[in-house]
Amino acid sequence: MATGARILITGGAGxxxxxxxxxxxxxxxxxxVLDNLSxxxxxxxxxxxxxxxxxxxxxxxxxxxxxxxxxxxxVLHLAAIxxxxxxxxxxxxxxxxxxxxxxxxxxxxxxAGSVRQVFAASTAAVYPIANGAMDELHATGPMDxxxxxxxxxxxxxxxxxxxxxxxxxxxxxxxxxxxxxxxPHLIPEIQQQVLSGTRTLKLGNLDPxxxxxxxxxxxxxxxxxxxxxxxGHDTFNIGRGIEYSVREIVEAFERQLGEKLTxxxxxxxxxxxxxxxxxxxxxxxxxxxxxxxxWGIDEGVATLLKEIR
Ligand SMILES: NC(=O)c1ccc[n+]([C@@H]2O[C@H](COP(=O)([O-])OP(=O)(O)OC[C@H]3O[C@@H](n4cnc5c(N)ncnc54)[C@H](O)[C@@H]3O)[C@@H](O)[C@H]2O)c1
Numbered sequence: 001m002a003t004g005a006r007i008l009i010t011g012g013a014g015x016x017x018x019x020x021x022x023x024x025x026x027x028x029x030x031x032x033v034l035d036n037l038s039x040x041x042x043x044x045x046x047x048x049x050x051x052x053x054x055x056x057x058x059x060x061x062x063x064x065x066x067x068x069x070x071x072x073x074x075v076l077h078l079a080a081i082x083x084x085x086x087x088x089x090x091x092x093x094x095x096x097x098x099x100x101x102x103x104x105x106x107x108x109x110x111x112a113g114s115v116r117q118v119f120a121a122s123t124a125a126v127y128p129i130a131n132g133a134m135d136e137l138h139a140t141g142p143m144d145x146x147x148x149x150x151x152x153x154x155x156x157x158x159x160x161x162x163x164x165x166x167x168x169x170x171x172x173x174x175x176x177x178x179x180x181x182x183x184p185h186l187i188p189e190i191q192q193q194v195l196s197g198t199r200t201l202k203l204g205n206l207d208p209x210x211x212x213x214x215x216x217x218x219x220x221x222x223x224x225x226x227x228x229x230x231x232g233h234d235t236f237n238i239g240r241g242i243e244y245s246v247r248e249i250v251e252a253f254e255r256q257l258g259e260k261l262t263x264x265x266x267x268x269x270x271x272x273x274x275x276x277x278x279x280x281x282x283x284x285x286x287x288x289x290x291x292x293x294x295w296g297i298d299e300g301v302a303t304l305l306k307e308i309r
Contacts, residue, residue: 008032009075009076035079040182067109075118102157119226124174126151129277252297
């Protein structure tokens with residue numbers, strides 16, 4: 001990416017957005033954050049007050065006003081709700097934020113007149129159940145409300161590109177891990193239980209495998225895509241290309257703790273519909289940008305445990 005760009009991150013006070021804000025500022029860019037702090041935290045945005053915009057993307061006028069004021073050149077749209085059980089229980093709210101909110105953000109990008117590139121966060125949840133690694137040409141087939149709203153996001157971004165000619169990138173994020181997690185996902189759940197002093201973990205299904213990617217690696221991937229995809233519209237998986245089962249994640253914690261952990265299956269945490277595999281083929285990302293992941297599970301877990309201690 002050209003240094004010194006004026007960038008707006010929606011959802012920049014959240015888990016992935018905060019890592020991204022830090023990374024883009026380290027590269028010499030001016031970063032503004034728009035966030036309603038429903039899940040994010042003000043201090044995580046990592047920007048001064050003049051560059052933090054407390055706003056809800058469901059509020060069309062306010063969103064437009066922020067974009068008019070900031071006049072960003074590049075926009076990374078990460079604001080969304082994404083905890084799958086919550087979205088399934090609150091489908092209207094999920095659609096209002098992830099679909100209507102995205103319409104507002106895209107219209108604000110067009111109206112601002114300054115935007116030359118838009119990156120939008122999608123998810124591996126747009127894919128159906130499959131056993132092997134999935135590349136971007138794999139058929140979509142979301143299994144839950146969240147995945148449906150994100151597939152709609154993708155379609156809206158594609159339509160935006162056709163309508164405006166502004167360069168657009170879709171990043172299909174696989175399972176993020178790293179510091180400052182905001183939602184009760186697997187790794188922070190284990191981290192929290194271990195921190196509370198217990199060595200008997202209460203977890204849901206133990207066998208599903210997921211592709212865990214560190215938020216720092218994700219941030220480098222997004223920056224690299226902004227650099228390389230300055231025209232057109234394209235979609236990229238953002239994962240590590242390795243899958244780990246819940247048991248294997250627990251083993252990574254055991255290695256770092258140097259202690260044995262016992263697992264008890266808690267029926268209330270067992271999902272009724274569960275994918276056994278979710279693995280990214282990341283060859284397209286690597287080929288296009290030269291990006292390579294740097295963080296393995298063990299290094300990531302070690303840092304998380306050190307931070308807590
Ligand atoms: N964490 C993952 O493993 C993962 C996987 C796939 C995709 N994603 C996607 O990545 C993006 C970031 O996820 P995250 O893990 O950092 O989650 P997060 O909840 O930490 O971040 C989302 C941010 O958006 C903000 N937000 C929510 N609703 C908003 C609204 N109406 N107006 C303005 N701001 C709002 C929240 O306050 C939060 O700071 C999301 O689009 C999510 O769908 C995440």
